[in-house]
Amino acid sequence: MSEESVLLDRYSLAILSELQRDSRQTVQQIAEAVGLSTTPCWKRIKAMEAAGVITGYIALADREKLGLGLAVVVELNLGEHNEALVQRFEDAVAASPQIVRCVSTTGKADYILTVYVADIASYERFLHETLFKLPGVQHVYSSIVLREVKAEARLPVPGTTAPVALKPRRRSNSRA
Structure with a gap:
């Protein structure tokens, strides 16, 4: 194939x-x-x-067992939207290990990030030392995650509602 x-x-x-x-x-x-x-x-x-x-x-990995007990969802806006600035911003985000997810969005925020850190003091340091210094950042809105209701790494597979094993097929001379 x-x-x-x-x-x-x-x-x-x-x-x-x-x-x-x-x-x-x-x-x-x-x-x-x-x-x-x-x-x-x-x-x-x-x-x-x-x-x-x-x-x-x-x-x-279990993030809490790694000492990353605080999850934060960050809505972020850039002051400008030129190609060079956006690229510098995205490169800086990619280089930050605390930012585990970053999506460019429509709506109220330009970007939504997921950040994992040890605790609230660590997040405050991260804000001042990293987020506020990212190229072009104008506004940062942080939401502390109280409880993860669902955190799924698996993608939904078309045609299935959940991973389900198929029953063995009958043996035949044709090959799948």
């Missing part, structure tokens, strides 16, 4: 769900969960990697 075309049928989508649920599974475990034999499952994974459908594998 080429980079332009990768078959995302029910088996490939089920493989994606399984990988997002637990990417440390063996190909054999994934194949059994989705009802394929090992070789076609492995080929589909490799094809999705080559096509850029699968962009990488990560280990998820």
Whole structure:
């Protein structure tokens, strides 16, 4: 399968769900969960990697166990919107490890950031030492996260409402 075309049928989508649920599974475990034999499952994974459908594998960490007990959602506006300033701002954001997410938005804020720090004193330091010094920043509105109701790293896979393993298919002479 080429980079332009990768078959995302029910088996490939089920493989994606399984990988997002637990990417440390063996190909054999994934194949059994989705009802394929090992070789076609492995080929589909490799094809999705080559096509850029699968962009990488990560280990998820508990931020509180890492001492990052405070999450802050920041709405931020720039004073100007020229290309050079926006690029400098975005480069500075990318270089800040405390900013774990940054999206450019329409509406009230130019950008919405998610920031993880140890505590409120750490966030105050971060504000003065980093956020207020980012290129072009005019206004910063901070909202302290009281409780994360949902923090999902998995993407919704089309055609499924939740990661669900398919029943093994009947053996036939044709290969998937």
